[in-house]
Amino acid sequence: MSSIKEKSLNWLGKLRNAYRLVIMNEETFQEVGSYKLSLLNVYVFLSTIVVIVALAVGALIFFTPVKRYVPGYGSVSDDREMMRLSRQVADMEKELSAFRTYSENVRRMLLGDVQTEKDVPKLKSSEMHSDSAAGSPPEIPVVDEELRREVALGELGVAAREPRTSNFSPKEVPLEQLFFSPPIKGKISAGFDADKKHWGTDVIAPQNTAIKSVMDGYVFFSDWTLETGNSMGIQHANNVITFYKHNSALLKKTGSFVKAGEAIAIIGNTGTLTDGPHLHFELWHKGKPVNPIDYIKLE
Numbered sequence: 217m218s219s220i221k222e223k224s225l226n227w228l229g230k231l232r233n234a235y236r237l238v239i240m241n242e243e244t245f246q247e248v249g250s251y252k253l254s255l256l257n258v259y260v261f262l263s264t265i266v267v268i269v270a271l272a273v274g275a276l277i278f279f280t281p282v283k284r285y286v287p288g289y290g291s292v293s294d295d296r297e298m299m300r301l302s303r304q305v306a307d308m309e310k311e312l313s314a315f316r317t318y319s320e321n322v323r324r325m326l327l328g329d330v331q332t333e334k335d336v337p338k339l340k341s342s343e344m345h346s347d348s349a350a351g352s353p354p355e356i357p358v359v360d361e362e363l364r365r366e367v368a369l370g371e372l373g374v375a376a377r378e379p380r381t382s383n384f385s386p387k388e389v390p391l392e393q394l395f396f397s398p399p400i401k402g403k404i405s406a407g408f409d410a411d412k413k414h415w416g417t418d419v420i421a422p423q424n425t426a427i428k429s430v431m432d433g434y435v436f437f438s439d440w441t442l443e444t445g446n447s448m449g450i451q452h453a454n455n456v457i458t459f460y461k462h463n464s465a466l467l468k469k470t471g472s473f474v475k476a477g478e479a480i481a482i483i484g485n486t487g488t489l490t491d492g493p494h495l496h497f498e499l500w501h502k503g504k505p506v507n508p509i510d511y512i513k514l515e
Contacts, residue, residue, distance in 0.1 A: 231256040321503060322449065325415075325459060326441060389454050391501050396430040396512040397476045399460060400483065400495050404515060408507035415505035416459065416498035419514050426467075426479040427460050427495055430512060435472045435480070444496070445486025450474060459498040462490045 237251040277283050402421035406414060429450055437449035444461040448468065451457055464484025474480055485493040499508040508514065 231259070322437060325449070325457070325498070325500060325505075326437070326444060326447060391454070391456070391506070391511060394431070394454060394456070394511070395476075396499075397428060398512055398514055399428050399430050399458075399497055400425060401514060402495075404509075405492075405494060407509065408505075410505075416461075416496050417508045417514060418494045418496050420492070420494045421483050423483070423493060425483045427463065427481040427483055428477050429474045429480050430458055430499075431456065431476050433458075433474060435468045435470055435474060438466050438468055438470045438472075441487065443487050443489045445490065446481065446484060447487075448481055450480070455502045457500040459496075459500070461496040461498070462487050462494060464493075 232254055235253050235255075237253050238247060239249040239251075240247050400419050400421050402419045402425075404417060405420050406418040408414065408417055431450075431452040433450040433452035433456075435448060436451050437447065440446050446463040446466050447459065447461040448463065448466055449457060449459050460481055462484055463481035464486060465482040466480070467482070468474055468480045483493055483495050490496075497508055497514070499506050499511065
């Protein structure tokens, strides 16, 4: 026991032993500074610096937004900013998906690459039952549940602010009850043929004949393509879209609002899929091509 006490006393004594730190000029050996130090003072000084740095880092993490970048700190679902950003990202993804779908549909309409009901494979009854009996639906995260609830409330608010009709009739009018102004009158050279993927009607008319819009609407496409030449697409009410192809000139630009009977183009013979001056007119309803002759008098 006495030896252990002696060693501890010797160790404490060494820590308290005074030393002098002398700073001298290397060339002249002139004394610049002299400091009295001990190992205990150095140890206390370094420990104090470590403690101060640790407290400063802890305060920086605790009292500033830096704590968001620390893994495992807090819960993402409790962070309102993260929830708001996640909703914005989800909305942007939906808008981007809808825009891609819309662009793909317009491309198919312009090129005549239409997917009919025959092209869509039907599921067998056994597959349908197996899918329905696959099990309970997956659990919806709390953030997605909140987002869906807010979207539903927003749609309900929009519906509540919309004006009511006097007889509560549905907004969408059947295609048979719509009035179409003929885009042009002439001789029909080729009619609507779904089997040959000819989704419109070709009408021959005199040179420089003006082509007119069949209904009020907005021009969403007015440009030149390799196969259809100078083409124009107009979005109308009741999910109706019309196309006017192979024109020699286009009189309206994308984004323009046109009225029924207003001149929008001049008949022509542009594009590779044509063999003479004519108008290729297409009528689409709810994303599907229909025979224009059934609704519009072109001759």
